[in-house]
Amino acid sequence: MRSDKNTSAPLGLKIAAGLGLAFLHLPILLIFLYAFTTEEKSYQFPPPGYTFKWFAAAWNRPDVWEAMGLSVRVASISTVVALVLGTLCAAAVSRTKFFGREAVSLLVILPIALPGIITGIALRSAFSFAEIPFSFWTIVLGHATFCVVVVYNNAVARFRRISGSLVEASADLGADSFQTFRYIILPNIGTALLAGGMLAFALSFDEVIVSTFTAGQQSTLPIWMLEELIRPRQRPVTNVVAMIVVLVTFLPILGAYYLTRDGDQVAGGGK
Amino acid sequence: MSTVSGTSILTGRQGLSGRLSDFFWRNPKILLLLMLTPPLLWLGVIYLGALFALLLQSFFSIDDFSGLINYEFTFATYKQLLIPSNFDIILRTVLMAVLVTLASAIIAFPIAYYAARYARGKWKVIFYLGVMLPLWSSYLVKIYAWKLILAKEGILTWFLAKLNLLWLLDAWLALPVVGGTSLSISYTGTFIVFIYVWMPFMILPIQASLERVQGNLIEASADLGGKPSQTFRYVLFPLALPGIIAGSIFTFSLTLGDYIIPQIIGSSRLFIGQAVYAQQGTAGNIPLAAAFSIVPIVIMGLYLWMAKRQGAFDAL
Numbered sequence: 001m002r003s004d005k006n007t008s009a010p011l012g013l014k015i016a017a018g019l020g021l022a023f024l025h026l027p028i029l030l031i032f033l034y035a036f037t038t039e040e041k042s043y044q045f046p047p048p049g050y051t052f053k054w055f056a057a058a059w060n061r062p063d064v065w066e067a068m069g070l071s072v073r074v075a076s077i078s079t080v081v082a083l084v085l086g087t088l089c090a091a092a093v094s095r096t097k098f099f100g101r102e103a104v105s106l107l108v109i110l111p112i113a114l115p116g117i118i119t120g121i122a123l124r125s126a127f128s129f130a131e132i133p134f135s136f137w138t139i140v141l142g143h144a145t146f147c148v149v150v151v152y153n154n155a156v157a158r159f160r161r162i163s164g165s166l167v168e169a170s171a172d173l174g175a176d177s178f179q180t181f182r183y184i185i186l187p188n189i190g191t192a193l194l195a196g197g198m199l200a201f202a203l204s205f206d207e208v209i210v211s212t213f214t215a216g217q218q219s220t221l222p223i224w225m226l227e228e229l230i231r232p233r234q235r236p237v238t239n240v241v242a243m244i245v246v247l248v249t250f251l252p253i254l255g256a257y258y259l260t261r262d263g264d265q266v267a268g269g270g271k
Numbered sequence: 272m273s274t275v276s277g278t279s280i281l282t283g284r285q286g287l288s289g290r291l292s293d294f295f296w297r298n299p300k301i302l303l304l305l306m307l308t309p310p311l312l313w314l315g316v317i318y319l320g321a322l323f324a325l326l327l328q329s330f331f332s333i334d335d336f337s338g339l340i341n342y343e344f345t346f347a348t349y350k351q352l353l354i355p356s357n358f359d360i361i362l363r364t365v366l367m368a369v370l371v372t373l374a375s376a377i378i379a380f381p382i383a384y385y386a387a388r389y390a391r392g393k394w395k396v397i398f399y400l401g402v403m404l405p406l407w408s409s410y411l412v413k414i415y416a417w418k419l420i421l422a423k424e425g426i427l428t429w430f431l432a433k434l435n436l437l438w439l440l441d442a443w444l445a446l447p448v449v450g451g452t453s454l455s456i457s458y459t460g461t462f463i464v465f466i467y468v469w470m471p472f473m474i475l476p477i478q479a480s481l482e483r484v485q486g487n488l489i490e491a492s493a494d495l496g497g498k499p500s501q502t503f504r505y506v507l508f509p510l511a512l513p514g515i516i517a518g519s520i521f522t523f524s525l526t527l528g529d530y531i532i533p534q535i536i537g538s539s540r541l542f543i544g545q546a547v548y549a550q551q552g553t554a555g556n557i558p559l560a561a562a563f564s565i566v567p568i569v570i571m572g573l574y575l576w577m578a579k580r581q582g583a584f585d586a587l
Binding site: 046110122239249 | 284288289291292293295296299303306307309310311313314315317318319320321322324325328378379381382384385386388389398399400401402403404405407408409410411412413414415416417418419420422424425426428429467470471499520524525527528529530531534535544547548551557560561564567568571
């Protein structure tokens with residue numbers, strides 16, 4: 001129990017915390033502002049004028065649509081693969097103790113703990129070693145590898161909260177293990193899986209470092225954006241796309257937060 | 272679940288799924304094996320296999336005349352890392368990672384402390400989302416935002432001009448090493464963007480470790496005559512240290528391996544990530560690229576080992 005519920009923070013702390021949060025958020029808002037500027041050659045501030053024409057320009061750029069389509073397809077398939085592998089791994093790790101359990105969790109976390117460039121170059125040299133040509137599937141292979149950990153983390157946390165007695169009760173009442181899975185476990189872990197899947201989608205949709213190594217000639221949306229950053233054509237169009245990317249990734253994160261927020265209220269969770 | 276013995280009290284189930292279910296109940300090890308095989312095959316074969324192949328390549332060398340890879344075991348490629356121009360890259364990257372980690376901890380601490388100790392109800396949610404949204408929002412968009420801010424004609428120059436502080440910016444840019452013609456092509460710019468992009472990863476572990484600090488410990492320190500600075504130094508900081516170390520694993524590792532931030536915002540001098548990228552791409556020297564990428568793995572291995580000794584993993 002805390003004894004200080006009503007004390008308020010010292011002013012200096014409030015200012016430091018507020019400034020810190022502002023530091024985290026203001027730059028992103030600036031991206032939105034520049035999507036409406038009439039100046040396309042430089043980053044002049046304040047913008048000389050405001051216009052909506054870049055939204056139409058972005059809409060009419062086939063390369064934007066192509067990149068976005070590829071990113072959505074890659075993220076969807078990687079998410080499905082990560083959901084299957086992450087859930088299996090989480091179920092195995094949380095319901096039994098076995099030799100090498102720690103090693104399995106380390107293995108799942110490794111792709112995200114090591115810098116992305118190492119995952120990228122390792123996969124690339126393995127592909128060239130095995131003479132696998134770069135394709136849609138090589139991108140998916142890389143993305144699914146580091147998306148597993150997100151699903152795994154969410155699922156493991158939820159599996160720990162499901163009471164073993166619920167599963168036993170189901171068995172006592174005559175359900176076989178498939179029925180127990182279908183009617184007891186799945187409804188309980190459902191929201192955690194959905195949240196993990198959303199985060200995996202956001203992670204894959206935004207990933208650039210590993211993708212530059214595994215994509216060959218194709219451009220996912222982040223690769224397209226990286227090229228625009230290095231060799232800009234219509235700068236405000238990049239801003240429009242950046243704005244869309246920010247909004248697209250915010251939705252799954254907010255969704256995942258609201259889905260796992262009430263995680264403590266899972267049936268039998270108090271045991 | 273494990274208490275049921277193999278002797279059947281009931282008759283076995285009928286049907287394929289029923290019999291399969293009974294089989295798994297009696298042989299939980301086989302079920303476990305079936306569950307673990309797909310993820311372990313994927314991660315073990317694809318990921319570890321790729322890492323191992325990378326490690327192997329670093330022991331090959333490249334023939335200086337033909338440019339072909341010489342498949343003989345040698346330490347020659349590792350020796351190349353010690354050439355001054357290559358060793359500078361490693362030193363520069365490690366120094367940057369250390370500075371970024373320290374600065375991130377300083378900026379993150381007040382946010383984490385406020386969120387852990389003072390934020391309640393609605394504000395708790397605002398702080399949580401306020402950290403999670405920037406942490407998860409697009410990496411490239413964040414870098415792009417700073418290109419807009421730091422550009423010569425950008426918002427920072429405009430803002431300082433309004434405050435009549437342009438001389439301060441010019442004085443800073445005139446400094447050796449950290450300066451340059453513009454912030455967006457200087458080490459200072461790289462440093463700021465690294466902090467911005469990786470700092471959110473520092474907040475959550477510190478917050479987690481501070482949540483466990485009881486409020487009455489701080490009051491006790493004050494009651495015993497400790498000044499706020501002493502309370503911080505002798506009570507709060509030691510208790511938050513595992514969280515800071517846990518957060519520093521992320522900021523340190525991510526800075527070590529990044530190659531896009533210094534490429535877009537920075538001077539033309541290379542970091543490890545850029546060296547790896549350039550060696551495997553344009554230079555076609557895969558062994559040297561592999562040797563370069565072993566450096567962060569070794570540094571992170573040592574770092575994780577020290578962090579584990581400090582109990583940082585309990586704070587994750």
